[in-house]
Amino acid sequence: MRPVALRTDRLLLDAPQWADAELVTRYCQDPLFERYLTTPWPYTRADADEFLGRFVPEAWATGAELTWAIRRSTGGAILGVISVRSTECELGFWLGAEHRGAGIMSEAASAVCEWVLDGGIPGASAVRWRAVEGNVASARVARAAGFRRIHPVEPTVPTRDGGTLPAWHAIRHPTVAADAAASWDDVLESPR
Numbered sequence: 001m002r003p004v005a006l007r008t009d010r011l012l013l014d015a016p017q018w019a020d021a022e023l024v025t026r027y028c029q030d031p032l033f034e035r036y037l038t039t040p041w042p043y044t045r046a047d048a049d050e051f052l053g054r055f056v057p058e059a060w061a062t063g064a065e066l067t068w069a070i071r072r073s074t075g076g077a078i079l080g081v082i083s084v085r086s087t088e089c090e091l092g093f094w095l096g097a098e099h100r101g102a103g104i105m106s107e108a109a110s111a112v113c114e115w116v117l118d119g120g121i122p123g124a125s126a127v128r129w130r131a132v133e134g135n136v137a138s139a140r141v142a143r144a145a146g147f148r149r150i151h152p153v154e155p156t157v158p159t160r161d162g163g164t165l166p167a168w169h170a171i172r173h174p175t176v177a178a179d180a181a182a183s184w185d186d187v188l189e190s191p192r
């Protein structure tokens with residue numbers, strides 16, 4: 001599959017480039033990534049080179065994982081990354097620390113879900129999300145993007161060392177469920 005660019009009011013989502021490596025390296029050294037993601041830790045420039053130079057293009061080519069760089073609509077510096085693993089249609093995302101708190105990820109996540117569910121991934125009828133229990137910022141993004149919390153038998157997420165941690169899970173269908181927002185009430189406060 002060839003990389004597909006997506007646009008929202010404020011953002012351009014396009015293929016991550018090797019030129020993004022310096023910023024990706026810095027962003028991924030954020031201690032929150034050690035806690036909440038499975039990206040390598042400690043994160044080095046070589047990890048960014050491998051991610052951008054090999055993993056991202058190969059995963060687009062095979063369709064295994066579709067990864068976008070998040071940029072302002074005029075292009076320019078990478079702000080963060082969002083991806084979908086096509087087998088389970090699972091959404092993953094992160095933003096550089098200085099770009100958080102402005103609704104950027106909620107906007108990007110909604111756009112990617114709508115693209116996936118509108119035929120971007122043929123046959124996909126739902127997008128899944130999960131995060132380590134307590135990752136409130138990620139859960140607020142999922143709620144804002146129309147996900148409804150679900151309670152699987154094993155509510156876990158894999159860790160970078162092959163273990164698992166307790167996790168929150170959610171699902172987004174083409175039509176946002178009427179009880180989607182309320183499904184977060186026991187773990188999240190009202191939207192700001």
Ligand SMILES: CC(C)(COP(=O)(O)OP(=O)(O)OC[C@H]1O[C@@H](n2cnc3c(N)ncnc32)[C@H](O)[C@@H]1OP(=O)(O)O)[C@@H](O)C(=O)NCCC(=O)NCCS
Nearest residue numbers: 036094095100101102103104105106131137138140191192
């Ligand atoms: C998850 C992440 C991308 C969210 O970024 P963000 O900039 O907060 O996203 P948005 O601005 O779109 O905000 C979404 C909501 O979270 C809220 N929020 C942001 N930071 C928060 C925090 N630390 N605690 C609680 N709420 C927070 C925003 O106010 C907004 O709330 P609202 O929709 O109720 O108004 C960012 O925190 C991040 O990169 N974290 C580290 C990596 C990570 O955990 N990725 C997800 C793995 S599952």
